[in-house]
Structures are given as C-alpha cells and as structure tokens.
Amino acid sequence: MNEMKLMLVDDEPRFLETTQKLLLRKGVEAVTALSGEEALEKLRLTSVHVVILDVKMPGMDGITTLKAIKSRFPMIEVIMLTGHATVESAIEGLKSGATDYLMKPADIDEILRKASEAYANRQRLEEKIRVAQMRKLSGSPRDIIKDS
Amino acid sequence: MxxxxxxxxxxxxxxxxxxxxxxxxxxxxxxxxxxxxxxxxxxxxxxxxxxxxxxxxxxxxxxxxxxxxxxxxxxxxxxxxxxxxxxxxxxxxxxxxxxxxxxxxxxxxxxxxxxxxxxxxxxxxxxxxxxxxxxxxxxxxxxxxxxxxxxxxxxxxxxxxxxxxxxxxxxxxxxxxxxxxxxxxxxxxxxxxxxxxxxxxxxxxxxxxxxxxxxxxxxxxxxxxxxxxxxxxxxxxxxxxxxxxxxxxxxxxxxxxxxxxxxxxxxxFSTIRTATYISILIIITGGALIVGIAFYLTDRIIHRMELLDSEKKQLNQQLIGASRLAELGEMAAGFAHEINNPLQIIKSEHSLIKMILSESVEAGKYDDPAGLTEINDSMDQIELQIGRCAAITQAILKFGRQSDPCPRDINLNELMPEILKMVEKKAGVQNISIVPDFAEIPLVIHGEPSEIQQILLNLLNNAMYAIQENPLPHEGRITIKTERVSDGFVKIEVQDNGVGISTENLKKIFSPFFTTKPVGKGTGLGLSVCYGIIQNMGGSMEVESDSHMGTKFTIRLPEAA
The missing domain is CATH 3.30.450.20 (PAS domain)
Structure with a gap:
C-alpha cells in the first residue's frame, strides 16, 4: 500500500506552509497550491490521493475546482474546507462529488483523520477494482486475451 | 408630514x-x-x-x-x-x-x-x-x-x-x-x-x-x-x-x-320683526351648529390623517429597520467568515508550536520544567481562546444566515437544549441559573428551526436583561418549560424573576420599535419580530408581568400534524 499523499489548496500561503510542516511531522507528505488553477496544474504532474480544498478562493473558486478535479482525476478524493457561511456550497460540493467537508478553523488532527478516512475509502475502492480485475484474470484466459 | x-x-x-x-x-x-x-x-x-x-x-x-x-x-x-x-x-x-x-x-x-x-x-x-x-x-x-x-x-x-x-x-x-x-x-x-x-x-x-x-x-x-x-x-x-x-x-x-x-x-310690521328675530336666532344657532360640526369633523379628519401618516411613517421605519437588520446580518456573516481564515492559520501555527515543543522536550532539549508548565498553560489558553473565537463566529454566522425559511418538523426536545447551550455561558457570567423543565414526550412542531431559535434567544436575552435590571438583590433564575396542551398545541413558557414590566409598557411590548433599553442598546424589534413569526406559524404569544416579581412569556404553537 502506498503512503497517502495530500494536496492542500488555499489562498493563504501561511496556512499552507504551516499545515504542510505539521503534516510532514505527522509523516504525511503534502503538496500545496495557492489557487484552483495551480492545483489542477500540479495534479497533472504529481500523484495525489486526497485534496483538501478551500471553498472560498479568489479566481477559480472551490466548487469549480472540485468539478474540474473530479472530471479530470476521478480517483482523487476531495475534502472541502469551509467557513460557515459557505456550508451551502460545501453541501453543493458533496453533491458534486466531494468526499467530506471540514469547518474552519479545523484542527490538524481532524484534517488528518478525515483525509485518512477518505484515503482508506479510496484504497478500498482500488482494492475492489483490483480484485475484480483479478477475478477477470483467473476467470477466463480468453477474456484476458480479449481485454489486452 | x-x-x-x-x-x-x-x-x-x-x-x-x-x-x-x-x-x-x-x-x-x-x-x-x-x-x-x-x-x-x-x-x-x-x-x-x-x-x-x-x-x-x-x-x-x-x-x-x-x-x-x-x-x-x-x-x-x-x-x-x-x-x-x-x-x-x-x-x-x-x-x-x-x-x-x-x-x-x-x-x-x-x-x-x-x-x-x-x-x-x-x-x-x-x-x-x-x-x-x-x-x-x-x-x-x-x-x-x-x-x-x-x-x-x-x-x-x-x-x-x-x-x-x-x-x-x-x-x-x-x-x-x-x-x-x-x-x-x-x-x-x-x-x-x-x-x-x-x-x-x-x-x-x-x-x-x-x-x-x-x-x-x-x-x-x-x-x-x-x-x-x-x-x-x-x-x-x-x-x-x-x-x-x-x-x-x-x-x-x-x-x-x-x-x-x-x-x-x-x-x-310686528310680524316682520318677529320673523327677523326668528331669522337671527336661526342664523345664530344654525351658524353655531355648522361651525361646531365643521370643527368637530375637521378635527376628526385631521386626526385620522395624522394617524394614517404616523402609521405610514412607522411602517416605513419598520421597513428601513428590517432592511438595515438584513444588511447587518449579511455584514456580520461576511465578517465572521473572514475571521475564520486567520483563526485557521493561528490554529495551525499553534499546533505546529505544540508539536515542535513536545518533540524538543522528548529529545531532552528543554530542561526548565517550571517554564514548560507555564508554556503549556499558555498554549492551552491559546487553544481555548481560539475555540471561543470560533464559537463566536459560528454564532454570528448562524444568526446572520440569510436563507429562505424551509419549515420542517422540529422536535422541541432536541432543539431546546441546543438553544440553551447558546446562552449558557452568558447566563453563567451573569450568575443566572437557567432551569429547564421539558416535557418527556416528544413535542413536534412544524416550523423553521432558526426562527424558533431566534424567538427563544430573544426571550432568554430579554429575561437576562430583566434580571440584571432588577434592583432588588436576588438570585437570577429563568425557568423554561415545554408542555403539550390538550387542544393540539404546544406551550413554551419562559419565566424570569427580573425587574418586570409596568402595566403601561405591557400594552406596547409587542409594538415595533418599542424598547425600554437605553438608546443604542435595543432596536425595539425583537419581540415584534417574534410576535410576527409566531402569528405566521398559527400560534400565539402572551405576556404576564408583575413589577419586581418577574415576567412570564407564554408561546403556544400548533403541533405538527
């Protein structure tokens, strides 16, 4: 099983920096992005399992970013980070495919817990996919030939 | 005018x-x-x-x-x-x-x-x-x-x-x-x-x-x-x-x-003279009558006009007040949201400091146990204060939320403790005990939870204010009671032992812009808004009060079908 890799997206550089350090100390690697555009760009280059995404950002907002991520990288789990006034948009985010949401100010442990849950979720999903493919493999060699 | x-x-x-x-x-x-x-x-x-x-x-x-x-x-x-x-x-x-x-x-x-x-x-x-x-x-x-x-x-x-x-x-x-x-x-x-x-x-x-x-x-x-x-x-x-x-x-x-x-x-020409006298008499009495009636009617018309005008004025004020309140709510929500971002950073920084500190201690790099205790105490304090700020912004956000009311079935037994929690701290500071007396059976009403919350917070805040205003030395107590009454209604009673309301003020208590609070302390809208909400829900609100003995507000709301 791979180590969980996180991406933090927020327009506050200091928040990204500190959280990244904290995560690192907790043994979790995290990349950061200051905007939705940057996040999408970095996602193309690096492999990330879970994205912590701020709902309210200048430029490309959280929901748009989420939709873009989900359409381009469907296997990435997204957790929305929201102030209370944007709970509605957090809910909208859930509808658009976000795994969970976090309320600001969020504790580092809480962030990590939710991220881990999402990651575990993803792992389970990937596991299922793998098992299904294995069955396919062992089921009929012809199918494999057909598939390949 | x-x-x-x-x-x-x-x-x-x-x-x-x-x-x-x-x-x-x-x-x-x-x-x-x-x-x-x-x-x-x-x-x-x-x-x-x-x-x-x-x-x-x-x-x-x-x-x-x-x-x-x-x-x-x-x-x-x-x-x-x-x-x-x-x-x-x-x-x-x-x-x-x-x-x-x-x-x-x-x-x-x-x-x-x-x-x-x-x-x-x-x-x-x-x-x-x-x-x-x-x-x-x-x-x-x-x-x-x-x-x-x-x-x-x-x-x-x-x-x-x-x-x-x-x-x-x-x-x-x-x-x-x-x-x-x-x-x-x-x-x-x-x-x-x-x-x-x-x-x-x-x-x-x-x-x-x-x-x-x-x-x-x-x-x-x-x-x-x-x-x-x-x-x-x-x-x-x-x-x-x-x-x-x-x-x-x-x-x-x-x-x-x-x-x-x-x-x-x-x-x-004595008949003419008699006729003259009669005519003069008729002119005097008739004239007086006309003048009298004219004055009476004019007074009534003017009075009525003044009344209508003042009502119009009041309505305008009410509208202005309501829109200002909405603006204020929106502003407060935005403000609270903006506070949450720095809070998030402070919290992260705090976590980082704490983590670094504990690592240093573990590594034996820190050998001042007394100082460490103080630092830890300060760190806890920072965490506590961040929590407080977060609670405040959340409360503001909840209050200022401008969402369309979406009424649903609410169990008062669940909602009430939540509401009480919101005022607990304030009551504690003011040394007021809030005594809940909730019905054991579920009391379900149909309404917008935030509106019910608004009403009860208003009443509780008023009760606390009344207790503070009571010049007699006493222990502040607010009793809040829910109960099902026989005719398909739910009753909520909020009783305080505060300063009470004079009979004269009692009549005006639900009027918009009526307040006994000093200038700038109250809008005079609270109870009238509550009254309006309750009326819309098909309920009623009554008030009883004795000067210096306290006030009791009784709300009756129809039970959800």
Missing amino acids: DQEHYSTMRKIILISMILVPVATFISILGIGYLSFTRTIEKRTVANLKGIVKAHRHMIESFLSERKSDLDFAANTHSFEELKNQDFLGIVLERLQRKSVAFSDLGIFDASGLHVAYQGPYKLTGKIYRDEEWFKTVLKNGYYISDVFSGFRNAPHFIIGVVRHGNGRTWVVRATIDTFIFNHLVESIRIGKTGEAYILNAAGILQTERRSGGGLLEKSGDSQNYPESREDIQSFILKDVAGIEYLYTTAWMKNNKWRLVVRQEKADA
Whole structure:
C-alpha cells in the first residue's frame, strides 16, 4: 500500500506552509497550491490521493475546482474546507462529488483523520477494482486475451 | 408630514366646511326673509288702504246722508213754514230721528240774518252775512264746513244748503255733533297703535286723535305728507315725537278733508320683526351648529390623517429597520467568515508550536520544567481562546444566515437544549441559573428551526436583561418549560424573576420599535419580530408581568400534524 499523499489548496500561503510542516511531522507528505488553477496544474504532474480544498478562493473558486478535479482525476478524493457561511456550497460540493467537508478553523488532527478516512475509502475502492480485475484474470484466459 | 401642513389642511377644510353651508344657508334664509317681508309689507299696506277706503266711504256716506236729510227737509218745506220756530222744532226732531248727529237747525235769509233757530243755543237774530261759510253756501249752493268753534266755543261742523223759492233765497243750516262724528272715525283701531283721524286742508285735526292731539289742534306732521294728489296713498313718516308711522291717507270731501289711518311702523310690521328675530336666532344657532360640526369633523379628519401618516411613517421605519437588520446580518456573516481564515492559520501555527515543543522536550532539549508548565498553560489558553473565537463566529454566522425559511418538523426536545447551550455561558457570567423543565414526550412542531431559535434567544436575552435590571438583590433564575396542551398545541413558557414590566409598557411590548433599553442598546424589534413569526406559524404569544416579581412569556404553537 502506498503512503497517502495530500494536496492542500488555499489562498493563504501561511496556512499552507504551516499545515504542510505539521503534516510532514505527522509523516504525511503534502503538496500545496495557492489557487484552483495551480492545483489542477500540479495534479497533472504529481500523484495525489486526497485534496483538501478551500471553498472560498479568489479566481477559480472551490466548487469549480472540485468539478474540474473530479472530471479530470476521478480517483482523487476531495475534502472541502469551509467557513460557515459557505456550508451551502460545501453541501453543493458533496453533491458534486466531494468526499467530506471540514469547518474552519479545523484542527490538524481532524484534517488528518478525515483525509485518512477518505484515503482508506479510496484504497478500498482500488482494492475492489483490483480484485475484480483479478477475478477477470483467473476467470477466463480468453477474456484476458480479449481485454489486452 | 410637518405640523404646518396639517394646519394649512385644517384651515382649508374648515373654511370650505363652514363657508359653503353658511353661504347657502344665509342666502336661502335671506331670500325667504326678503320675500316674506315684502309680502307682509304689501299686505299691511293693502290692508290699511282697504280700511281707509271703507271708512272714507262710510264717512262720505254719512256726510252725504246728512246733506240729503237736510236737502230733503229744505225741499219739503217752504221758507215760511220753516221760519216758524215750532215747525222748525218738528223738522229738527224728524232729522234727529234719522241721525242723532243733528244737534241744531237754523234758517237764514239772504242777508245772513238768523231767522229761526232750533237747538241748545240762543242764536236767533245774529247776522252771518260776513261769515265765510255763509258766503260759500251762497256761492256753491251747499257747504259742509270744517270743524270749528264758532260763536258757541264748542267744536262742531255745519252743513248748509241754499234754497230758492217765492222770489227769495234762504239757507238751511244744521250743526253736526262732533262727538258722534268723532266716534265714527275713532272707532277704527288696528293692532295696538293703529288709529284714524281726519285733517282739514290746513292740517288741523277734525277728529280727536287717540295717540294725542285734541280736536282742532294742529296735527303737527301733515306738512310733511308727500305732495301727491293720488286718491289713496301710503307712506312712512316720522311724526313730531320721532316715532315712525305707516300712514295711509285718502282725500275726501272734494279734497278738503283727509282721512288719515296710521299705525306705528313697529306695530304694523310686528310680524316682520318677529320673523327677523326668528331669522337671527336661526342664523345664530344654525351658524353655531355648522361651525361646531365643521370643527368637530375637521378635527376628526385631521386626526385620522395624522394617524394614517404616523402609521405610514412607522411602517416605513419598520421597513428601513428590517432592511438595515438584513444588511447587518449579511455584514456580520461576511465578517465572521473572514475571521475564520486567520483563526485557521493561528490554529495551525499553534499546533505546529505544540508539536515542535513536545518533540524538543522528548529529545531532552528543554530542561526548565517550571517554564514548560507555564508554556503549556499558555498554549492551552491559546487553544481555548481560539475555540471561543470560533464559537463566536459560528454564532454570528448562524444568526446572520440569510436563507429562505424551509419549515420542517422540529422536535422541541432536541432543539431546546441546543438553544440553551447558546446562552449558557452568558447566563453563567451573569450568575443566572437557567432551569429547564421539558416535557418527556416528544413535542413536534412544524416550523423553521432558526426562527424558533431566534424567538427563544430573544426571550432568554430579554429575561437576562430583566434580571440584571432588577434592583432588588436576588438570585437570577429563568425557568423554561415545554408542555403539550390538550387542544393540539404546544406551550413554551419562559419565566424570569427580573425587574418586570409596568402595566403601561405591557400594552406596547409587542409594538415595533418599542424598547425600554437605553438608546443604542435595543432596536425595539425583537419581540415584534417574534410576535410576527409566531402569528405566521398559527400560534400565539402572551405576556404576564408583575413589577419586581418577574415576567412570564407564554408561546403556544400548533403541533405538527
């Protein structure tokens, strides 16, 4: 099983920096992005399992970013980070495919817990996919030939 | 609207309300009065003219009858017969049988010698040749004199006729008793002051005048009569005493005598005077009534207008207040949201410090246990304060949320503790205990949770304020009770032992913008908004209060179906 890799997206550089350090100390690697555009760009280059995404950002907002991520990288789990006034948009985010949401100010442990849950979720999903493919493999060699 | 506007409006309404009816009223009354007085005047004058005419006729008949009597006597007897004193007595007796007015009878020859006389005086032998009457009789053939005293110093008038026969000319003369004549004219009485008299051409009274003026006296005012040869004329004139009279005069006896019927103007037109008084009375009372009604109605109209205007103003204020409140909520929400971002950073930094610190301690890099305890304490404090800030912003966000109400079924047993939690801290600081007394069975109502929350927070905050305001030393206590009442309603009671509400204020407690809090401390909207929400939900809100004993708000809400 791979180590969980996180991406933090927020327009506050200091928040990204500190959280990244904290995560690192907790043994979790995290990349950061200051905007939705940057996040999408970095996602193309690096492999990330879970994205912590701020709902309210200048430029490309959280929901748009989420939709873009989900359409381009469907296997990435997204957790929305929201102030209370944007709970509605957090809910909208859930509808658009976000795994969970976090309320600001969020504790580092809480962030990590939710991220881990999402990651575990993803792992389970990937596991299922793998098992299904294995069955396919062992089921009929012809199918494999057909598939390949 | 300013006061000036009202007073102008008031003036306009008042003027039109008074002028229009008063003008109509006075013109109707005036026209009626004028035509009435004209009619009365005409009728009075016509009446007097009729009287004058009738009496003139009577008098002229009387005079002509007496003359005929005399003519008859003179024609039926010769001078020789009449010369005889005794025979003359018989003739006089006969005449007197016809009219008692004949007082004597005399015969004169052409030279004016009084040949024979029958009557109360001794006049035989007197010569009348130079007397005016004698000359006139000879000239005209007959003569009816004015009243005069003559030789006998007693008022009388005479009728003389001339006869010619057997080559001689002679005159028969009779004296007519003025008292009888007087009586005839004097018997005319009209109203209180109406009287009649006869004047001769010189204005000397030929009959007695009841209002003063004896026989043969000057009438005093006849020279002022208008010069008119009209048969019967009517005019108004002041007499010597300065009293206005309505005169009606008629010429008679070949324009030698004038029959005058006069009545004091005031008396003649007394009906007009009465009508005038009545009219004045009607004008005064009617006018007062119109003015009174105008004032009353104007006051009512203006009062009503003021009321409407102030209601409008209040409504405007309410709208402004509501929109300002909404703005404030939006602003507060934005503000709270912005605070959350720095809080997030502080929290992360705090976590980082804590982590680094614990790593250092573990690695034995830190050897000041006392200092470490203090640092840890500070770190805990920072964490606590961040938590507090977060709680505040969350509360603000909840309050300022501008979402469309989406009513749903709410279990009060679940909602109430949540609400109590929100005020717990504040109550704790103010040393007020909140005593919940919730029903054990679930109480489900249909509504918007945030609205219920708003109502209860409002009531709880008010209760805490009231407790703070209570000058009597006491332990603050708020009891909050939920209960199901039999008729499909749920009851929520919030009772405090605060300062209470005066009876006067109790009436206005639900009015918008009514507040007892100092300026800037309360909007006066809280309870009115609550009231509106509860009304919309089909419930009711009541309040009971005793000064210094506390206040109890009772809310009844329909149970969810």
